Amino acid sequence: MHIPDGFLATPVWAALDIAAAPAVGYMARRAQRGFDDAKAPLLGVMGAFVFAAQMINFPVGVGASDHLVGGALLAYTLGPAAASVTMTAILAIQALVFQDGGILALGANTVNMAILGVLAGYLPFYLWGQGRGRKAAIFAGGALSALVCAVMAVSELLLSGVRVSMSILSVSAAVFLVSAILEGAITLAVIEALENIQPGFVKKPGEGRSFALGAAALAALVLSTVGVLFASTAPDGLAWLSEKAGVSSRAKSLVATPLADYQAQFLPAGWHAKALAGLAGLAAVYAACIAIGRLVARKRSA
Amino acid sequence: MHHIVLDRWSRGGTAFHQLDPRAKIVPLLVLLIALATAQRGLAAFSCAALALIVAALLTARIPIAAAFARAAIVLPFTLVFALTCWLSGDLARGEAMAVKSYVSALAVLTVVATTPLPSLLRGLELLRIPSFLLTVTQFVYRYLFVISEEGQHMSKAAAARGAAERHWFSPSAFRAAAGALGVLFARSYGRAAGIHDAMLARGFHGHIHTLSRLRFRARDAAFASAVSLAVVALRLALERIA
Numbered sequence: 205m206h207i208p209d210g211f212l213a214t215p216v217w218a219a220l221d222i223a224a225a226p227a228v229g230y231m232a233r234r235a236q237r238g239f240d241d242a243k244a245p246l247l248g249v250m251g252a253f254v255f256a257a258q259m260i261n262f263p264v265g266v267g268a269s270d271h272l273v274g275g276a277l278l279a280y281t282l283g284p285a286a287a288s289v290t291m292t293a294i295l296a297i298q299a300l301v302f303q304d305g306g307i308l309a310l311g312a313n314t315v316n317m318a319i320l321g322v323l324a325g326y327l328p329f330y331l332w333g334q335g336r337g338r339k340a341a342i343f344a345g346g347a348l349s350a351l352v353c354a355v356m357a358v359s360e361l362l363l364s365g366v367r368v369s370m371s372i373l374s375v376s377a378a379v380f381l382v383s384a385i386l387e388g389a390i391t392l393a394v395i396e397a398l399e400n401i402q403p404g405f406v407k408k409p410g411e412g413r414s415f416a417l418g419a420a421a422l423a424a425l426v427l428s429t430v431g432v433l434f435a436s437t438a439p440d441g442l443a444w445l446s447e448k449a450g451v452s453s454r455a456k457s458l459v460a461t462p463l464a465d466y467q468a469q470f471l472p473a474g475w476h477a478k479a480l481a482g483l484a485g486l487a488a489v490y491a492a493c494i495a496i497g498r499l500v501a502r503k504r505s506a
Numbered sequence: 507m508h509h510i511v512l513d514r515w516s517r518g519g520t521a522f523h524q525l526d527p528r529a530k531i532v533p534l535l536v537l538l539i540a541l542a543t544a545q546r547g548l549a550a551f552s553c554a555a556l557a558l559i560v561a562a563l564l565t566a567r568i569p570i571a572a573a574f575a576r577a578a579i580v581l582p583f584t585l586v587f588a589l590t591c592w593l594s595g596d597l598a599r600g601e602a603m604a605v606k607s608y609v610s611a612l613a614v615l616t617v618v619a620t621t622p623l624p625s626l627l628r629g630l631e632l633l634r635i636p637s638f639l640l641t642v643t644q645f646v647y648r649y650l651f652v653i654s655e656e657g658q659h660m661s662k663a664a665a666a667r668g669a670a671e672r673h674w675f676s677p678s679a680f681r682a683a684a685g686a687l688g689v690l691f692a693r694s695y696g697r698a699a700g701i702h703d704a705m706l707a708r709g710f711h712g713h714i715h716t717l718s719r720l721r722f723r724a725r726d727a728a729f730a731s732a733v734s735l736a737v738v739a740l741r742l743a744l745e746r747i748a
Contacts (some may be wrong), residue, residue: 208584209542210605210607210609210610211587211607217542227638235638237694241746244645245698245702246695247642249694250647251645252645252646252648252652253513253653253694256654256690257657257690259654260690261683262674262680262683272687289638292639293639297647299614301623303576303577303615307534360568361587369594386592389680391683393680393681393683394684396684405695
């Protein structure tokens with residue numbers, strides 16, 4: 205599910221863009237560290253494979269077919285960091301060339317599918333990927349990956365104030381559940397086929413094992429759970445929040461954030477405030493990205 | 507394949523094509539943000555944005571009807587949500603979502619259709635997006651068509667061997683599809699190793715070099731600032747009127 209531009213409220217897409225930039229930067233450095241420079245062509249070609257995999261349909265029932273999404277499969281074969289980078293590259297191509305997903309919403313889509321989706325898919329494999337529960341772990345990883353993507357996307361839409369009636373929400377929850385189970389089944393079947401071809405394709409979960417990544421995977425899971433809880437308890441999402449905080453009624457809130465609701469409060473509330481706030485927000489995102497990048501680079505070289 | 511047309515459009519030789527990619531990326535971001543944050547006067551501003559986009563398409567000599575049709579890819583998904591909003595009694599939001607997503611997609615399409623993807627990615631690299639990510643993106647794009655065609659060949663070959671597409675669940679058909687995907691994976695993996703060896707033989711050391719160096723000239727700066735300012739001014743003026 206690729207969110208297009210114009211769907212999310214400004215605070216939601218802006219926050220997720222800000223969150224995605226350092227996360228992807230971290231993943232890119234991790235993916236590079238694990239391998240030599242051979243990685244770029246390998247990741248690129250495997251990204252192209254995930255695209256092509258959509259052409260092979262799996263018969264799944266009466267008149268329907270489904271295809272692989274691929275986040276979990278890539279995590280098991282390339283490692284989670286490399287899988288994240290590959291998924292991000294795929295999302296960028298989909299947004300640029302296929303108009304599938306927006307540019308401002310790229311941060312949201314990246315967080316959903318390339319970061320949290322991949323990490324949530326990797327978590328069961330990381331924990332139980334060896335020994336007797338292996339098959340179950342692979343299945344659960346595929347299912348969890350698809351489920352986390354869907355839940356995150358829906359929570360973001362709900363947070364943005366898109367009103368969805370309870371009946372539609374429950375129908376789509378059922379659809380998500382079925383497609384998550386299918387993703388798990390397809391991932392497991394493909395992994396088994398791969399192991400028949402050449403056992404070395406699937407990495408052992410111990411390889412490149414690191415506490416940080418496990419913790420990040422756990423955090424991904426927790427975050428998405430919190431996301432859905434938050435979204436379901438706050439019926440009109442941010443609209444409700446902003447009403448509570450007194451933003452919409454223009455009452456002075458206690459904590460005046462400089463870019464609240466993307467309207468610069470230090471400027472006269474008027475026709476140019478929003479535009480200036482937008483540009484200032486963009487500049488802030490940009491500056492934050494460069495600053496974090498520099499900081500990490502300095503730490504690494506030191 | 508249908509997206510090759512975008513690649514062909516992007517290799518035109520008009521003045522709009524020859525602008526530095528950064529001179530198109532920056533106004534694009536300004537337009538997208540202006541559109542995403544617009545509330546009052548959204549209809550008027552969308553029309554103004556459409557006028558700007560049409561002007562750009564005309565200058566770049568890109569068939570307008572075809573571009574509008576291509577951007578309509580977003581509509582099925584968007585309209586479902588618009589309908590959901592409408593059913594939930596929030597028609598205005600549904601309309602806004604449909605309009606914003608369509609015009610945004612058209613704006614992105616205009617820039618991508620007038621800038622070859624390698625130089626677009628190079629422009630993004632100069633705007634400090636991690637180069638490793640962009641190199642991977644470049645490879646995804648380059649081998650997209652190759653691997654997709656390989657997948658098509660495989661499914662055609664399977665059909666020729668009598669693998670009828672079954673519409674009910676059967677474990678054997680499911681396993682066959684998984685096997686095909688496994689083979690495609692193994693082939694792609696092997697191809698990647700071959701590609702890397704060939705690149706090493708030609709002196710690749712982790713970074714793709716382009717023959718032409720991008721130069722941000724005065725006219726690029728003038729174009730970028732003029733369009734960005736025009737977008738902001740239009741947005742503000744139309745909001746005031748509304």
